[in-house]
Amino acid sequence: MIALLRRDLMLAFRAGGGFGLGLAFFLIVTVLVPFSVGPHPDLLGTIAPGVLWLGALLACLLSLDRLLALDYEDGTLDLLATAPLPLEAALSVKALSHWVTTGLPLVLAAPVLGVMLNLAPSGYLWLVASLGLGTPALSVIGTFGAALTVGIKRGGLLMSLLVLPLYVPTLIFGAEAARRGAMGLDATTPLTLLAGITFGTIALMPFASAAVLRMTLR
Amino acid sequence: MTLRVTDLAVARGGVPVLDGVSFAVEQGAALILRGPNGAGKTTLLRCIAGLQPPLSGQIDGAEETIAYAGHADGLKAMLSVRENLTFWAQVFGQRDISDALAAYDLEPLQDRLAGTLSAGQKRRLGLARLMVTGRPIWVLDEPTVSLDAAAVGLFAAAVTAHLGAGGTALIATHIDLGLKAHSFDITPFRAKPSQRSGASDEAFL
Numbered sequence: 001m002i003a004l005l006r007r008d009l010m011l012a013f014r015a016g017g018g019f020g021l022g023l024a025f026f027l028i029v030t031v032l033v034p035f036s037v038g039p040h041p042d043l044l045g046t047i048a049p050g051v052l053w054l055g056a057l058l059a060c061l062l063s064l065d066r067l068l069a070l071d072y073e074d075g076t077l078d079l080l081a082t083a084p085l086p087l088e089a090a091l092s093v094k095a096l097s098h099w100v101t102t103g104l105p106l107v108l109a110a111p112v113l114g115v116m117l118n119l120a121p122s123g124y125l126w127l128v129a130s131l132g133l134g135t136p137a138l139s140v141i142g143t144f145g146a147a148l149t150v151g152i153k154r155g156g157l158l159m160s161l162l163v164l165p166l167y168v169p170t171l172i173f174g175a176e177a178a179r180r181g182a183m184g185l186d187a188t189t190p191l192t193l194l195a196g197i198t199f200g201t202i203a204l205m206p207f208a209s210a211a212v213l214r215m216t217l218r
Numbered sequence: 219m220t221l222r223v224t225d226l227a228v229a230r231g232g233v234p235v236l237d238g239v240s241f242a243v244e245q246g247a248a249l250i251l252r253g254p255n256g257a258g259k260t261t262l263l264r265c266i267a268g269l270q271p272p273l274s275g276q277i278d279g280a281e282e283t284i285a286y287a288g289h290a291d292g293l294k295a296m297l298s299v300r301e302n303l304t305f306w307a308q309v310f311g312q313r314d315i316s317d318a319l320a321a322y323d324l325e326p327l328q329d330r331l332a333g334t335l336s337a338g339q340k341r342r343l344g345l346a347r348l349m350v351t352g353r354p355i356w357v358l359d360e361p362t363v364s365l366d367a368a369a370v371g372l373f374a375a376a377v378t379a380h381l382g383a384g385g386t387a388l389i390a391t392h393i394d395l396g397l398k399a400h401s402f403d404i405t406p407f408r409a410k411p412s413q414r415s416g417a418s419d420e421a422f423l
Contacts, residue, residue: 003308007297014296075290079347082267082286083309218270 001085001093008097018066022059022102023109029055030113041118048117049127049178055113056106056131057138057171061160063102064142067094068150068213077150081217087210095136095143095206103135119182126181130191134174137198140205141166147213169197219245219279219354221386223266226275227409230261234273234409241402245354248377248387248399257404259390260288263359266388285353287361291344295333299324299343302332307350318349321376322369337364345373349380356380356387362395370395 012019033051034044071077080090110131111124119127145163149155173194180187222242227234235258243249251259265272267286293302303315303324319325322342327335332343341364348356356377362370374395377387389395 003305007294007301007305010301011294011296073290074292074294075288076292076294078264078269078288078290079286079292079306080309081269082284084282084311085309218264 004093012101022063023105026055026059045118048119053175060138065156067146072150088206091209092206095139099139107131123182127178130174130177137170137201140201144209147209151216222278224276227273228265236407237409239407250401251390253404284355285348285351286357288359293332300328306347310351312352318346322346358389
């Protein structure tokens, strides 16, 4: 498992690995929002948690295409399926490496971009906490979507349509926690629900992903 | 470790391609699968490797013992020869890759990126992967594609050494490898075209 994680991270950081794609997208979206909304600091501060969460979600979605497709094309998935490593574990590792290369940089970049969107000072802690708790769910659910569409040429559109509805609960509770935090309200309830969704998907989704992947491979 | 296939029927895309296939490969022996293109060699081998379920019949001795090599080698272009091989060795819980590098004459290439290798060199690396799995049964689907005569010789030597160490090999190929092995022609087992079975979802794939 560690070998697979190391290999995936190494591939992501080498040339053409796609590391930074999600982060760059996230940066562009949040930098452009003040231009499109206009110079209203109060309005920007109000929408900042929602914009940051939406940007992070779409950035995650953008990089899902490559998550399994590359391994499918060069035959790695076939060989992994015959390896002693259970496919559930392999897909959990894939989701983890996706989170490390996509979700984690977003979590770290979000406070900096919060300044640009005039996020209220009380909101930073909650923003980072909600993104840190929520983005793993995005990676795990995304792995499921990638496994569903891996055999399909140009499956990106189909995968987005399948995955986006599953992202909605995470987005609602994540953005709500960040918004409440920014307004100085108690954010523990949405944050707890968000954590519940994340841990639930981490526990259950790999089994669903492995089941559909076995079907796609045969 | 004997690989035994009894009365096996396999389908591709919901259409049965083979029916009633039975054979056994004893420990230390190799079996060469023959048959024209489209006869179902790949489907049969994928079934034995556990990548797809059979329609009916039984496969014995195949759990956690098979090293499968298909048409794609599972190589990463941005990793070096050594890194590719080390990764697969670690996945299969092995450590030593020097024997595999030596057997396929890959030592001069070990620090090159796999993406810069020629087709035949990639194939040699893909076959070297079998040696780092530590698995006793090799299931190989047209292993000699894009290999030159010298590399075919290396491959035959590697298979002979594997058999000598108590391994087993099942090889689908069209050329003569110079191995002491029985041949098994799957052409007579072609399924009747009128049959149609399998889960409804397979018909759409």
